[in-house]
Amino acid sequence: MSVRVGILGATGAVGQRFIQLLDDHPTFELAALTASDESAGKPYREAAKWRVDTPIPVDVAETTVRRTEPDAVPDDIDLLFSSLPSSVAVDVEEDFARDGYVISSNSSNDRLAEDVPLTIPEINPDHLDLIEVQRDERGWDGALVKNPNCSTITMIPPLAALDEAFGLDRINVSTLQAVSGAGYxxxxxxxxxxNAIPHIGGEEDKMETESRKLLGDFDGAEIEWHDADVAASCNRIPTLDGHLENAFVDLDDDPEVSDVADAMREFPGVDLPSAPNQLIHVFEDPERPQPRMDRMRGQGMQICVGGVQSTENGVKFNCLAHNTVRGAAGASLLNGELLHENGYL
Amino acid sequence: MSVRVGILGATGAVGQRFIQLLDDHPTFELAALTASDESAGKPYREAAKWRVDTPIPVDVAETTVRRTEPDAVPDDIDLLFSSLPSSVAVDVEEDFARDGYVISSNSSNDRLAEDVPLTIPEINPDHLDLIEVQRDERGWDGALVKNPNCSTITMIPPLAALDEAFGLDRINVSTLQAVSGAGYxxxxxxxxxxNAIPHIGGEEDKMETESRKLLGDFDGAEIEWHDADVAASCNRIPTLDGHLENAFVDLDDDPEVSDVADAMREFPGVDLPSAPNQLIHVFEDPERPQPRMDRMRGQGMQICVGGVQSTENGVKFNCLAHNTVRGAAGASLLNGELLHENGYL
Amino acid sequence: MSVRVGILGATGAVGQRFIQLLDDHPTFELAALTASDESAGKPYREAAKWRVDTPIPVDVAETTVRRTEPDAVPDDIDLLFSSLPSSVAVDVEEDFARDGYVISSNSSNDRLAEDVPLTIPEINPDHLDLIEVQRDERGWDGALVKNPNCSTITMIPPLAALDEAFGLDRINVSTLQAVSGAGYxxxxxxxxxxNAIPHIGGEEDKMETESRKLLGDFDGAEIEWHDADVAASCNRIPTLDGHLENAFVDLDDDPEVSDVADAMREFPGVDLPSAPNQLIHVFEDPERPQPRMDRMRGQGMQICVGGVQSTENGVKFNCLAHNTVRGAAGASLLNGELLHENGYL
Amino acid sequence: MSVRVGILGATGAVGQRFIQLLDDHPTFELAALTASDESAGKPYREAAKWRVDTPIPVDVAETTVRRTEPDAVPDDIDLLFSSLPSSVAVDVEEDFARDGYVISSNSSNDRLAEDVPLTIPEINPDHLDLIEVQRDERGWDGALVKNPNCSTITMIPPLAALDEAFGLDRINVSTLQAVSGAGYxxxxxxxxxxNAIPHIGGEEDKMETESRKLLGDFDGAEIEWHDADVAASCNRIPTLDGHLENAFVDLDDDPEVSDVADAMREFPGVDLPSAPNQLIHVFEDPERPQPRMDRMRGQGMQICVGGVQSTENGVKFNCLAHNTVRGAAGASLLNGELLHENGYL
Incomplete structure (x- = not known):
C-alpha cells in the first residue's frame, strides 16, 4: 500500500531531485508540490525551470503547484519532504509539524536542536526515536527529522566505520565541493x-558540529555528542556534482591499512528501497574516487572511498558522494523510508 | 655586469617560463638553450611550441637549440637553469656540475641528497653553503642546487613563519593543484x-619530505631535518595555474589569530631582483586567495594566505602560489640570483 | 538467433562505447575483442583503461584480447565493428574483408571510395547495396561499410529532411565540438x-565531402553526389560529449518556419534495435539543444534541433548529437543492424 | 592638458574595465563615478566588488560614488563613459546629453537611432559628425555616441577590409562567446x-543590424545602411573572455587567399592613445586565434583573424576580440578619444 507524500519547495534544484527520485518509487506516491506564492496556482512545468538530466515526469509537469502552508496541503498526505530555503523553513516546517505532518527535511535549520533527530539510516537509526521527546516537548502530532549537510554526509560513513572498529580521536578534513551544492x-x-574558492559560508561549522551529533549516543532522552575534534576547510571547485573530501584521522588503535579498508567495506547497510546494497565502496586504485566517474555509483547513494594510507597518528583517505542525491534529496528520501519502516507515518 | 646563463630543457612548459622570466632580467643574459636531440640544431621557434601568454622574445625565437651535453654549451656560461625531466636530469646534471657548471635546477631528482642544497632564498639561504660539502665530496668545480616541488614551496613560507614564532609540531595539508603542474x-x-583527481604520483611524499629538509638546520656539515609530522593529500582540479592548499597545523604555542597573521605578514623577504617586496600577503577576506584572481600577485612570486582560523590544536589556513612561476621557473631563478649574490658564480 | 560480433580496436574510447552499447543487445553477441600487439594476450580489464561511466561488463573484463589480424579472429564471427586508427584500418580492414568478414567501420579511411557504402540507416539505406559493386570489383566475400564522421552525422538528418521537402542549395555550417571526439x-x-580552438585537422573537409556523398543518389552502379555547396568551420570547445552545430541553409523553396520544423519532426526513422523512435527532436525553446542537457536523448541516438529561423535565403538552425554514440560507435552499430536486417551477414 | 571624465554605472563589470583602462591614461583624468542609489555615498571599494585581475587603483578605491543624475555630476566633466544597463540608460543618457554632457556609451539602447552615431574609430569615424544632426534635431548641447555590441565589433574590421577591397555581398556568422559578455x-x-548554449537574447539581431549601419555611408544628413545580407547564430561557451567567430562571406570579386589576408593586414588603424598599432593581426597558423592565447593582443584592442580560406562564393575566416576591452569599455574609450581629437569636447 502506497504512502502519499508531498514536497515543500518543489521547484528548486533539490526539489527537482526529489521528483526524479520519487518517480517509480515502490512505496511513495507523489501527491502534492508546494512552492513560493508566485509559483502557486501554476502547473509545475511552468513554475519550475526543469534542469535535471532526465525528462520531467508527465503527470508532475501538469500538477498544480500549491502554496507552502498547511492549509494548502491535503490532510491525507503522510509525509512531506522539505527542500525549502532555511530562512523560510525555520517557521514553516514547525507549522506543518504542529498541524500533524511528518517532515523529512534537507534544510539546515534546526539540525542541531536538542529534540530534532539528525539521522542517516545506516549510521544512527536509533536517533529517530528522539521524535518521542520532540512530541512530548512540543506537543506535536507530526514530527520533524533532518538529514545532515551534503559535505558532512560524505565523510560520516567511513568515519563511523573507523570509530566502531578503531576509535575516532580527531579529524582534519578538506573538501572539494561541486557547484550544484550552492543551488542552480x-x-x-x-x-x-x-578557479577555486576556499570558503563556503557556514559549511565548515556544519561539518564540525553535525558530525559529532551524528556519531553521538542517544540514551532515550538526549544525544550525547561524540567528543572527537573536527576541523574542516571547505572549497568550491569547477565540478557539477559530487563532493570529494580528503580526511586525516587520528585513531585510538593503530590498524593496518587493509584492516581499515575492510572495516569500511564491511560496514553494514540497511534494507530500505533507496539504500545501496553496500554502503561504502573502497577503491584500490589511488586515482579514485573521482567526481565525474563515481558520483552515480549505487544510483548516487553509495559512499566511495580511496587512497587509504597510514599516517603517524592513524589514517588518511579520500571520500566522495553525490551531493544532491546522497547529500540532499536522497538523504531525506532515505530518512522518509526509515520513518515509514519504523511506523512513524 | 651581466651574467651569462643557459637553460637545460628549454622547450617544455617550465623552460618557456624561464625564457619569459629572463626577458629583461637586470643581471642575467640568456646565452644558451638546450633540448633533446630531435630539437638540437633547430631555431627555438621551430623546436618549441610556444604556449606562454606573452609573445616569444624575438632573439630567442631565432636562437639555435643545442644538445643537452656539456660539450655543446659554451664555457663562458656561468649559470644553468634546469627543467629537464628528472629521468634525464639525474645523469646530465651531474655531468654538467662535474664539468664546472653551476646548476639551479627545478628537476625533482637529488632534492633529498645529503649534499645537495634544497633552497628557498627567503627561508633557508644558509643551506646554500652545503655546496662546500658537495664540492669536497664530489670533487666538482661546479655545483648543483635544487628548489622544492611546487606544492611544497606554496606552504613553506607560512609554515616557516609559524615555526619561528610559535613552534611547528604537526601538519596536515590538502592541495588543489592546477593542471600546468603536470606539464603541457x-x-x-x-x-x-x-572532475577532480585525488592523486598525483609522488607528490604527497615530496611534500612530506622536502618540507622537513627545507625547515631543517644546517650546522655547516649536514642538514638536520625538522621533526614535524607532515601528512599530505594531493588533488588535481580544473584550474590552469596556481596551487591552492588547506593546511591544518598543530603549534607548540597557542597564539591569537591576529598574531598568526602578523607573523606571516612580517616574515622577512630578501633583496633579490625577482623576489617580491613582501613574501607573504595575508587576506582578511575569507574567500581569498583564489587561483585565478591571486596567482599573479608579486609577478607570480608572492605567497598568498587567507582563512586563518584557530583550531583546537593550533591553526588552519589556506595558501596559494603560482606553480610554474614561484613553484618552478621563478624558484630556480631566485636561487640563481642567490648563487650570484653569494659569490658562487 | 544471435549474431556473433567482434570489435577491432576494442580498447580505445570508441571501442569502449561499442562494448557499452553491445551489453544486453537483443541480436548481437560480443565474441571477440582485438587490439594492438602490446595488448594481445591480456585480459581486457588490463589491456584497456576503462573510462566509460557505466561499469565494465563482467565477462568482457575477463575476455582475452586478440591480435588485430584475420587469423586471430574466429571464423564464426559474422560481423566486425571497427574503431581502429585510420592509419591502421586502411590495410587491416581490407585484409578482413578479403578473408570474408563483414565490417561496419567508424574509421575515416575509405569513406569516399567509390565502391564503399557510406551509410546512415535512416538517410540512405539503399546505398548499402553498393556492397554488390564492391564484391564484384574486389572479389571479396566479406564487405566494408562506413559511417560518416561525427560532425557530419549531426547535421545530415535535418539537412536530408530539408532536401526532401524544400530542396537543398547551399550550406554554411559552424561546429562546437566536444573533446571526446579527439579520443581520450x-x-x-x-x-x-x-579556451576554444578554431581548427580540427581534416574535419572541415570531411563535412564538406561526406555530406554530399550521403545525400547523393545511388543508381545501382555508383553514387552521384549531391550538388549542394557545403562550407564548414570546425571548433573544439570545453565540453565532454555532444557536438553542437549552427547551420545556415539556402533552400530552393521558401517555407514557413513551422513547415521546416514539421518536415524535420516527421522525417521517418527506421525499425532497428538501436534506432530512436523519432529521428529528429525539434525544440521550441531557443536555448536548446545544449550538449550536457540533450546529448543522451534517445539513448544518445536522437538528433536534436532548435533555433529554427528564416533567413533571406532559407533557414538557419542548430543541431546536436552525441558524438561518440550517434556519431561513432552507435552509428556503426546501427549500420551493423541494417546489414543484418538486409541479409548481408 | 587633461580632459576630466566620468563613468556612469561604474560598479559593474564594464565599469571596472573602464577604471582599469583609464588608469594612467595620457589625456583623460577620471573625476567622477556614478552608480545606483544604493551605492551612492559609499566609497567605491565598498560599492563595487572589484573583480578585475589588476588591483583597484588606490585613489579610485576611496572615491565617493555619486547618484546617476546630471545634478550629481560636476559641470567641469567633459566626457562621460556609460556602461549603464540599457533599461536605465535609455532615459538617463538623454538627460545628461540635454544637460550638456558628451556621452560615449556602451549601452545597447539607441544604437540604431537615426541621429545617433554608432562608431568604431578605425571603420567609420566620419559618422561621428552625425552629432551635428543630433544636436539640431534634439536641441542638445551635449551629445550621445554609441559603440556597437561586442559580437558585432569583433567581425566588423575584417568585413570592412573585405568590403573595401572586394565588395561584401552576404555574411553568415557563428559566434563562440565568453561568459563575461553577460556580466558578472x-x-x-x-x-x-x-555545456554550450546556442542562444543569446537579442544578440543575433544586433549583429545583423548594427553591422549594416556601421558599414553604411553617411552623406552629411543620414546613414545609408550597407545592403549586405547578414545572418548570425550566437552561442555561449565556457570561456571567460574573448569572443571567437566563424564568418562565411560572399564577395563581389574572387580574390586569392593571400590577397584577402593582405587586405586585412593592411587595413589602416588610427592614431589614438588606446588604438593598437595594427588593427588586424592575421595568423597563418590555422589553430589561431584562440580566446585564451590571443585576447590580450594589443592590450586587448587588436582584432585577430585566422583560418582564411576560399569558398565557392568568397571566403571563410575566424576572428577574435576581447569582448570587455575592444568589445565594450575599450570601444567607448576609443570613441571618447576620437571625440576629443575631433573637437567635440
Missing amino acids: SGVTSMEILD | SGVTSMEILD | SGVTSMEILD | SGVTSMEILD
Missing part, C-alpha cells in the same frame, strides 16, 4: 571557471 | 573537465 | 580550459 | 560547465 544560481561562471 | 600534456581534458 | 588523450587540458 | 552574474556555472 549559487555560483556564477565567472567565479569558478579556471 | 600531463592532464588530458577528458580526465579533468567536470 | 586528443586534447590536453591546457589547450582547452578557458 | 549573467551565466551560472551550472548552465555552462561541460
Whole structure:
C-alpha cells in the first residue's frame, strides 16, 4: 500500500531531485508540490525551470503547484519532504509539524536542536526515536527529522566505520565541493571557471558540529555528542556534482591499512528501497574516487572511498558522494523510508 | 655586469617560463638553450611550441637549440637553469656540475641528497653553503642546487613563519593543484573537465619530505631535518595555474589569530631582483586567495594566505602560489640570483 | 538467433562505447575483442583503461584480447565493428574483408571510395547495396561499410529532411565540438580550459565531402553526389560529449518556419534495435539543444534541433548529437543492424 | 592638458574595465563615478566588488560614488563613459546629453537611432559628425555616441577590409562567446560547465543590424545602411573572455587567399592613445586565434583573424576580440578619444 507524500519547495534544484527520485518509487506516491506564492496556482512545468538530466515526469509537469502552508496541503498526505530555503523553513516546517505532518527535511535549520533527530539510516537509526521527546516537548502530532549537510554526509560513513572498529580521536578534513551544492544560481561562471574558492559560508561549522551529533549516543532522552575534534576547510571547485573530501584521522588503535579498508567495506547497510546494497565502496586504485566517474555509483547513494594510507597518528583517505542525491534529496528520501519502516507515518 | 646563463630543457612548459622570466632580467643574459636531440640544431621557434601568454622574445625565437651535453654549451656560461625531466636530469646534471657548471635546477631528482642544497632564498639561504660539502665530496668545480616541488614551496613560507614564532609540531595539508603542474600534456581534458583527481604520483611524499629538509638546520656539515609530522593529500582540479592548499597545523604555542597573521605578514623577504617586496600577503577576506584572481600577485612570486582560523590544536589556513612561476621557473631563478649574490658564480 | 560480433580496436574510447552499447543487445553477441600487439594476450580489464561511466561488463573484463589480424579472429564471427586508427584500418580492414568478414567501420579511411557504402540507416539505406559493386570489383566475400564522421552525422538528418521537402542549395555550417571526439588523450587540458580552438585537422573537409556523398543518389552502379555547396568551420570547445552545430541553409523553396520544423519532426526513422523512435527532436525553446542537457536523448541516438529561423535565403538552425554514440560507435552499430536486417551477414 | 571624465554605472563589470583602462591614461583624468542609489555615498571599494585581475587603483578605491543624475555630476566633466544597463540608460543618457554632457556609451539602447552615431574609430569615424544632426534635431548641447555590441565589433574590421577591397555581398556568422559578455552574474556555472548554449537574447539581431549601419555611408544628413545580407547564430561557451567567430562571406570579386589576408593586414588603424598599432593581426597558423592565447593582443584592442580560406562564393575566416576591452569599455574609450581629437569636447 502506497504512502502519499508531498514536497515543500518543489521547484528548486533539490526539489527537482526529489521528483526524479520519487518517480517509480515502490512505496511513495507523489501527491502534492508546494512552492513560493508566485509559483502557486501554476502547473509545475511552468513554475519550475526543469534542469535535471532526465525528462520531467508527465503527470508532475501538469500538477498544480500549491502554496507552502498547511492549509494548502491535503490532510491525507503522510509525509512531506522539505527542500525549502532555511530562512523560510525555520517557521514553516514547525507549522506543518504542529498541524500533524511528518517532515523529512534537507534544510539546515534546526539540525542541531536538542529534540530534532539528525539521522542517516545506516549510521544512527536509533536517533529517530528522539521524535518521542520532540512530541512530548512540543506537543506535536507530526514530527520533524533532518538529514545532515551534503559535505558532512560524505565523510560520516567511513568515519563511523573507523570509530566502531578503531576509535575516532580527531579529524582534519578538506573538501572539494561541486557547484550544484550552492543551488542552480549559487555560483556564477565567472567565479569558478579556471578557479577555486576556499570558503563556503557556514559549511565548515556544519561539518564540525553535525558530525559529532551524528556519531553521538542517544540514551532515550538526549544525544550525547561524540567528543572527537573536527576541523574542516571547505572549497568550491569547477565540478557539477559530487563532493570529494580528503580526511586525516587520528585513531585510538593503530590498524593496518587493509584492516581499515575492510572495516569500511564491511560496514553494514540497511534494507530500505533507496539504500545501496553496500554502503561504502573502497577503491584500490589511488586515482579514485573521482567526481565525474563515481558520483552515480549505487544510483548516487553509495559512499566511495580511496587512497587509504597510514599516517603517524592513524589514517588518511579520500571520500566522495553525490551531493544532491546522497547529500540532499536522497538523504531525506532515505530518512522518509526509515520513518515509514519504523511506523512513524 | 651581466651574467651569462643557459637553460637545460628549454622547450617544455617550465623552460618557456624561464625564457619569459629572463626577458629583461637586470643581471642575467640568456646565452644558451638546450633540448633533446630531435630539437638540437633547430631555431627555438621551430623546436618549441610556444604556449606562454606573452609573445616569444624575438632573439630567442631565432636562437639555435643545442644538445643537452656539456660539450655543446659554451664555457663562458656561468649559470644553468634546469627543467629537464628528472629521468634525464639525474645523469646530465651531474655531468654538467662535474664539468664546472653551476646548476639551479627545478628537476625533482637529488632534492633529498645529503649534499645537495634544497633552497628557498627567503627561508633557508644558509643551506646554500652545503655546496662546500658537495664540492669536497664530489670533487666538482661546479655545483648543483635544487628548489622544492611546487606544492611544497606554496606552504613553506607560512609554515616557516609559524615555526619561528610559535613552534611547528604537526601538519596536515590538502592541495588543489592546477593542471600546468603536470606539464603541457600531463592532464588530458577528458580526465579533468567536470572532475577532480585525488592523486598525483609522488607528490604527497615530496611534500612530506622536502618540507622537513627545507625547515631543517644546517650546522655547516649536514642538514638536520625538522621533526614535524607532515601528512599530505594531493588533488588535481580544473584550474590552469596556481596551487591552492588547506593546511591544518598543530603549534607548540597557542597564539591569537591576529598574531598568526602578523607573523606571516612580517616574515622577512630578501633583496633579490625577482623576489617580491613582501613574501607573504595575508587576506582578511575569507574567500581569498583564489587561483585565478591571486596567482599573479608579486609577478607570480608572492605567497598568498587567507582563512586563518584557530583550531583546537593550533591553526588552519589556506595558501596559494603560482606553480610554474614561484613553484618552478621563478624558484630556480631566485636561487640563481642567490648563487650570484653569494659569490658562487 | 544471435549474431556473433567482434570489435577491432576494442580498447580505445570508441571501442569502449561499442562494448557499452553491445551489453544486453537483443541480436548481437560480443565474441571477440582485438587490439594492438602490446595488448594481445591480456585480459581486457588490463589491456584497456576503462573510462566509460557505466561499469565494465563482467565477462568482457575477463575476455582475452586478440591480435588485430584475420587469423586471430574466429571464423564464426559474422560481423566486425571497427574503431581502429585510420592509419591502421586502411590495410587491416581490407585484409578482413578479403578473408570474408563483414565490417561496419567508424574509421575515416575509405569513406569516399567509390565502391564503399557510406551509410546512415535512416538517410540512405539503399546505398548499402553498393556492397554488390564492391564484391564484384574486389572479389571479396566479406564487405566494408562506413559511417560518416561525427560532425557530419549531426547535421545530415535535418539537412536530408530539408532536401526532401524544400530542396537543398547551399550550406554554411559552424561546429562546437566536444573533446571526446579527439579520443581520450586528443586534447590536453591546457589547450582547452578557458579556451576554444578554431581548427580540427581534416574535419572541415570531411563535412564538406561526406555530406554530399550521403545525400547523393545511388543508381545501382555508383553514387552521384549531391550538388549542394557545403562550407564548414570546425571548433573544439570545453565540453565532454555532444557536438553542437549552427547551420545556415539556402533552400530552393521558401517555407514557413513551422513547415521546416514539421518536415524535420516527421522525417521517418527506421525499425532497428538501436534506432530512436523519432529521428529528429525539434525544440521550441531557443536555448536548446545544449550538449550536457540533450546529448543522451534517445539513448544518445536522437538528433536534436532548435533555433529554427528564416533567413533571406532559407533557414538557419542548430543541431546536436552525441558524438561518440550517434556519431561513432552507435552509428556503426546501427549500420551493423541494417546489414543484418538486409541479409548481408 | 587633461580632459576630466566620468563613468556612469561604474560598479559593474564594464565599469571596472573602464577604471582599469583609464588608469594612467595620457589625456583623460577620471573625476567622477556614478552608480545606483544604493551605492551612492559609499566609497567605491565598498560599492563595487572589484573583480578585475589588476588591483583597484588606490585613489579610485576611496572615491565617493555619486547618484546617476546630471545634478550629481560636476559641470567641469567633459566626457562621460556609460556602461549603464540599457533599461536605465535609455532615459538617463538623454538627460545628461540635454544637460550638456558628451556621452560615449556602451549601452545597447539607441544604437540604431537615426541621429545617433554608432562608431568604431578605425571603420567609420566620419559618422561621428552625425552629432551635428543630433544636436539640431534634439536641441542638445551635449551629445550621445554609441559603440556597437561586442559580437558585432569583433567581425566588423575584417568585413570592412573585405568590403573595401572586394565588395561584401552576404555574411553568415557563428559566434563562440565568453561568459563575461553577460556580466558578472549573467551565466551560472551550472548552465555552462561541460555545456554550450546556442542562444543569446537579442544578440543575433544586433549583429545583423548594427553591422549594416556601421558599414553604411553617411552623406552629411543620414546613414545609408550597407545592403549586405547578414545572418548570425550566437552561442555561449565556457570561456571567460574573448569572443571567437566563424564568418562565411560572399564577395563581389574572387580574390586569392593571400590577397584577402593582405587586405586585412593592411587595413589602416588610427592614431589614438588606446588604438593598437595594427588593427588586424592575421595568423597563418590555422589553430589561431584562440580566446585564451590571443585576447590580450594589443592590450586587448587588436582584432585577430585566422583560418582564411576560399569558398565557392568568397571566403571563410575566424576572428577574435576581447569582448570587455575592444568589445565594450575599450570601444567607448576609443570613441571618447576620437571625440576629443575631433573637437567635440
